[in-house]
Amino acid sequence: MHQWDLSPFTVTPAARLLSRCVSVGAVSQEELDSASSGPSPAFSCHLQEAEQHIRMQRQLHELQLQLELLRVDELSADVTHSFHLAQRLQVLQRFGGHLKDILRDHKNLRQRLMKPLDCSSLPVQAHLHRCVVESTKLMMAFIETLEEKLSSAHIRDSATDRLKLLSTSHAQLLAQAAEMETVCSQVLQWKTVGSAAE
Numbered sequence: 001m002h003q004w005d006l007s008p009f010t011v012t013p014a015a016r017l018l019s020r021c022v023s024v025g026a027v028s029q030e031e032l033d034s035a036s037s038g039p040s041p042a043f044s045c046h047l048q049e050a051e052q053h054i055r056m057q058r059q060l061h062e063l064q065l066q067l068e069l070l071r072v073d074e075l076s077a078d079v080t081h082s083f084h085l086a087q088r089l090q091v092l093q094r095f096g097g098h099l100k101d102i103l104r105d106h107k108n109l110r111q112r113l114m115k116p117l118d119c120s121s122l123p124v125q126a127h128l129h130r131c132v133v134e135s136t137k138l139m140m141a142f143i144e145t146l147e148e149k150l151s152s153a154h155i156r157d158s159a160t161d162r163l164k165l166l167s168t169s170h171a172q173l174l175a176q177a178a179e180m181e182t183v184c185s186q187v188l189q190w191k192t193v194g195s196a197a198e
Contacts, residue, residue, distance in 0.1 A: 021027045 018027070018032060022029055022032065
């Protein structure tokens with residue numbers, strides 16, 4: 001016989017057990033029919049408790065998810081709230097305007113420095129041109145040395161801070177070494193006293 005010729009319904013182990021109980025007489029067919037049609041206390045009290053337990057767990061899980069969503073909303077409320085976003089937008093706009101002003105001033109300053117001196121200042125007499133050029137070179141050299149000295153002073157300040165930190169670390173290390181020496185000498189004394197006592 002081909003397997004497709006078999007009945008489309010298969011008998012489950014639970015159905016076999018129930019049919020065996022009916023054939024032995026432990027349970028009647030009417031009891032089984034009444035148990036399947038309506039909730040019977042003989043068969044379904046544990047089932048009802050299990051279903052109720054599962055239902056309560058599902059509700060608890062849903063409530064926990066809702067609580068988690070509320071917590072996430074509360075944490076992100078200050079970021080996504082329009083009041084806070086408007087304040088941040090105003091601060092960013094003010095900062096952007098300030099940067100634009102700085103860039104505009106920077107461009108104006110650069111353009112003023114790039115212009116020839118005779119166009120933007122008082123006319124200089126011909127015999128003083130060399131003095132103006134030399135004084136400009138001296139000013140540029142002064143500015144460069146001033147920048148170098150400022151950067152070296154900043155480096156010196158950070159170096160002195162590091163040197164102070166190094167000296168305090170060295171002092172702490174020496175204190176710990178002295179403490180270790182005293183502990184070692186005490187241990188050696190205890191060892192010699194213990195070996196002499198034996």
